[in-house]
Amino acid sequence: MTERIAEDRRAKLDKLREKNRNPYPIRVTKPVSIGSCLENFEDRQGEEVVVAGRLTQVRDFGKLRFSHLMDRDEQIQIGFERDRLPEFWPDRKLVEANDIVVVRGELGLTKKGEKTIWATEVTLASKTLRHAPEKWHGLQDVEARFRMRYVDLFANPEVRQGFILRSKIISGIREHFDSQGYLEVETPILQPIFGGATARPFKTHHNSLDMPLFLRIAPELYLKRLLVGGLERVYEIGRVFRNEGLSTRHNPEFTMLESYGAYADYRDVMELVEGLFGHLCQTVLKGQSKVEFRGADYDLTPPFDKRRYTELFAEHNGGLDFFDEPAVLARAKELHIETAGRPWEKIANDVFEATVEDNLSGPVFVYDYPLAICPFAKAHPEDARIAERFELFIAGMELANAFSELNDPIDQEGRFERQLEHVDEESSSEMDEDYVNALEFGMPPAGGLGLGIDRLCMLLTGNDSIRDVILFPLLKRDSGRVEKQTEAEKED
RNA sequence: GGGGGCGUAGCUCAGGGGUAGAGCACCGGAUUUUUAAUCCGAUGGUCGGAGGUUCGAUCCCUCCCGCCCUCACCA
Known part of the structure; x- marks a missing residue:
């Protein structure tokens, strides 16, 4: 894949537009947090909620598919069943991992007891044109993490x-x-x-x-x-x-x-x-x-x-008196601290810092x-x-x-x-x-x-x-990559 | 600025002077209970950049770019 944008994702975007599905709707139903859905979950089965976030790890079973949905704090499994999603089902393959979606559904459990929202309505909120980092390792490359903190944040x-x-x-x-x-x-x-x-x-x-x-x-x-x-x-x-x-x-x-x-x-x-x-x-x-x-x-x-x-x-410093200038200077020389032309108190403080x-x-x-x-x-x-x-x-x-x-x-x-x-x-x-x-x-x-x-x-x-701990730490410009990108853009 | 390490597919990594490798992702197919799902098949690469050595370089050499660690400066 040498193109800047993943072609397969671009193709899905085009298909959505052909079907009159807006991949970037202006307004969507306001979601509640996934964290709030998880509170007292067992007692609330059958309750309808609307949640939103990024889809991860789609697991497909033909007439059933599972995915996880991740918001800022939490994630929860979403269950997609063909028979409950007549509107969405034909589009399901156009919506994939890493896309941002709004899901209406009922709180429930799977056969294995996993907390799940069984979807009754799925709305694409934003189509992603880039492949996500690997689900298991996330984004590890330190440089890429800093340069693309926006990816680091959702991938890790x-x-x-x-x-x-x-x-x-x-x-x-x-x-x-x-x-x-x-x-x-x-x-x-x-x-x-x-x-x-x-x-x-x-x-x-x-x-x-x-x-x-x-x-x-x-x-x-x-x-x-x-x-x-x-x-x-x-x-x-x-x-x-x-x-x-x-x-x-x-x-x-x-x-x-x-x-x-x-x-x-x-x-x-x-x-x-x-x-x-x-x-x-x-x-x-x-x-x-x-x-x-x-x-x-x-x-x-x-x-x-x-x-x-x-x-x-x-x-x-072996009992040295800080204010004994000649002794402190001697100690500074022992420690290979620069002394020439510098105020003595800075030299003495360097001795403190060094020792x-x-x-x-x-x-x-x-x-x-x-x-x-x-x-x-x-x-x-x-x-x-x-x-x-x-x-x-x-x-x-x-x-x-x-x-x-x-x-x-x-x-x-x-x-x-x-x-x-x-x-x-x-x-x-x-x-x-x-x-x-x-x-x-x-x-x-x-x-x-x-x-x-x-x-x-x-x-x-x-x-x-x-x-x-700094979201965007200062980095040098990577001129190689910058040139590569602008050239690729020119070719488009 | 000095010293050391690293840069290979979208991601995580292996490899190594003679057609470039795996897993995940993605694409096609199967699948109604998965949890990194599984199974079958296919696709995907200027091996950071530029020179040099060589019949041949991703591999060896030189320079450059970037990142990490470390020392120096500093908080």
Whole structure:
């Protein structure tokens, strides 16, 4: 079969049209879910229902045929009998596996006790022109699954369930923040100055304003402006964009939750996060608190372990004091970490990442980070070198990042200025003066949180790769296939 | 960007310097209780792309494209 469209299916489509059967009707009878038909099924035999979905696996017995019908959540057997379907029966071979149909019928059982809808009326709702993937293995080819996610979703029910779960996770997050009095807001994705994180941005341009713009790397600085404005508790779930490499844990666009709550500090945010995980275990995981990820088990029951950054640093580096610059530099060289021309605190943090992070199975809050790598966090009242910041690690993945937000405009301006001394592709060459201006109008003390939704979904759905929890992960264009297709189209 | 692996029918996969293979799907036939139905028959391929070696390449070599894993950057 070299044609783009399966010729046999095209022929069936033509036959349907000849018989005045619309293969793509505008309106069909509204169905109920198959799941609702399965509830209390035994007591409802003989009841008439209308269901709809994709046909699978037709099993033909001459005057009788069986198939399964699949909708979003469930599937059920459909029994087609010649004598009950005078209208449909002559067309039965024109309607085949993979077609979308609406079936009216009676709930009943087969001789072997299989729950079945005995059809009394069958309407083709959409004719399929492509062959479906194999019924048993589904679509396995990873590349094809990503490029044709629409096929992956209907051919692989577990993929569909995974994305349904992702949707429920996001609903669960909204429920939790809403219940805590947080207001969901939206802030600019197109930003004239990028900030709020350390990452290379995507650049774009607005034509009529003739203005360079960046796709946001974080919503942080806009959300905190809203605290100045008095909204007090805000959160945003949205896409952020980072112009960096791809991996099983990184996609150039990913979904982030950020929240900011006035009159709270990072300890309160830890509780907020623990509460969130508790809520998700209750709702999304239906009371479960254990998840399996990459072959290991994780217990998400709060409270989580809490470990001080500098203590972990010493523990995994032979008692080394994080602030002992010459000793840490020596350790960095031992670990073959790039040191030349880089700020020492980044080098020291690289030592932390190289020696500690992979060993954090978690869930664990790592807290009290060195202030120098936390440009938006408040200093610890007892040690000016330390910031009130924590990160949540589970399965070696950084899932969340939070701090007691810096609201001192003069301190903030100074930290921006210090950042400008080391400008690279990952930091703006411009200070966000308006953000400092906002702080000068007064921002209440606040606890802020950033949480990677995709990684959370990986953990809760047990998927190893971020591409398995993003419906359409970024892929290169397959120029070979594209050329092949356009050539084939020209020949038509 | 570095290293490793992969790309064969619509799908899942085997094969391998000499006419390209299976199962499923599809097509024709049989069949009123199947559950990956079964049975009989038929169809279906630029073996990712372009070069090279060879009498002959899907197989060997080179380059290119794409995907996966991994390292680096990062969340």
